[in-house]
Amino acid sequence: MTIAIKHIIRFFLFALIQVLVLNQIEIGWGIQLMIYPVFIMLLPVELSVFYLLLISFIFGMFIDSMSNSYGLHTSALLLFAYLRPLIFKVFAPRDGYDILLEPNIFNMGKKWFYKTFGILLLIHHFWFFLLEIFKLNEILFVTQKTILSFIFSMLLCVLVQYLFIRNSKNNAI
C-alpha cells in the first residue's frame, strides 16, 4: 500500500517538474531535458506489462496535455514501457531480480542502471525526435538532438536519484 502511495506521489512530482520547470529550460542546439522516463523505470520489477503500458499511457497524456505536444511524449513513453521488461530480461542478474527491491541505481548497481536505463532512454529520445521532426532527410539533425539531449537527460535522471532517493530500502520519495 505504501508503495502505491509513493508511486502516486512520484507520478505528480515528476510530471510537474517536467512540465513546469524542465520544459521551460531551453538550452539551445535542440536540447530538451526529460526526467519523466525515470518514473516508469522505478516502478516495481514484477509489475505486469499491461499495467506498465497503461500507467505510461496515462502519465504520457498527462505530460502531453500540459506541454502542447499532443501524444508525442505518450508515444515515446509507451515504447519505453514496452521495451522495459525485454531489456530487464536481457540484463537480469545471475540469480534473478529481488521483487522487493526497487530498480534504482543504488539497489541494482551503477553498471546495471547505466546499461539498462541508457539503452531505454536512447530509444525513447530517438523515437521522440524522429516523430517530432518526421523527415528522413533531416536524420542528422534528429541524431544530433537525440545524442545531445540524451547526455543531459541521463545526467539529470542519475542526479535526481542521488538527490531524492536515499541509499536505503525504506526511502521516502
Place this chain on the structure above:
Amino acid sequence: MRNFLAFIQRFRVLLVFAILQGVALSIYFTFISYPRAQFFTTASNINGATLKMRNELTKHFNLSHNNQQLQKENSRLRALLKQSNYKLDNSKITINDTSYKRQYDFIPAVVINSTYDKRNNYFTLNIGSKAGIKRGMGVFSDKGVIGVVHNTSEHYAVVKSCLTENINIDVMVEKTGQFGLLKWNGKDARRGTMWGVSNDTRVKKWSKIVTRGGGGMFPPGIPIGKISKASPVEGQPLWDLTILYSEDYRRVRNVYVITNLMRTEQETLENQIDADN
C-alpha cells in the same frame, strides 16, 4: 476460432501496445491539422489553471523588460493623440469624420505558456472564447506578428505561433508589394522563410516584410521582419527568402488578438466566388 484466440493470447502484449500507440499517434498527427482533442491541450481548464498559477509566480522575472516595452509603445501612441499635436491653423473646425469605419478590434492578452525549440510551437493565452476569441484570429505584439489562434476554451486559447512549420500567413515586401507565404524551417527561432516570390523580380536585402491583410486575419502593414538572405530555389523560378523576425519569440509576453469586425462579410463574399464557379 481457437487458433485466433491462441494468436491473441500469444501477442496480447504487442496488441495492447499497438492499440495505445495508435491512439497516441493519431492524436499527434491529427492535432497539427485540426484540433479535435481539446481535452489534451493547455486550453483545457485544469491545465490552463496550473499554467496560470506558474505564470503568477514567474511573471515578475521579466517585468522590467516588459514594462519598458509597453512604455515605449505607449509613448509612440501618445504621440499620435490630438493633444500632443500643435494646432497650426486655429481657424479650422474639427469635423466628425464619417469616411472611416472601424474594422479591427484589439483584445489585449498575456502569454502564459510558450515554447520555441520544438518543431511546432504553440503559445497559450490567458483569455478564451468568453472574451470573444475564436479559431483563426490573428495575434500580434508591439514588435510584430505572433501567430494565429488555433484552439480555444472558455478561459484559455492556444496560438499557433510563427514558429510552426506551416503557419502560412499572407505576407508581402512593404515597398514593392511582392507577396508570398510565411513558413518556418523548424530550427532557428529568429528566422523564418517567405515562399512564393518569383525570381525574375528584384529583392532588396533588409527590406521590410509586413502582413498583406489577405484572409482577414491581420490588418495590412503589421511588421514581421526583414529579408536577411535571398537565394534561388533549385528547380523552381522562386526566391528562397530568409526573414529575420522582428519579434523575439523567446521572450514575448504581452500580445493583442485581432477581431476583424467585417470578416464574415468578406468571407461570405469570397465564398460566393466558389459557389458561382
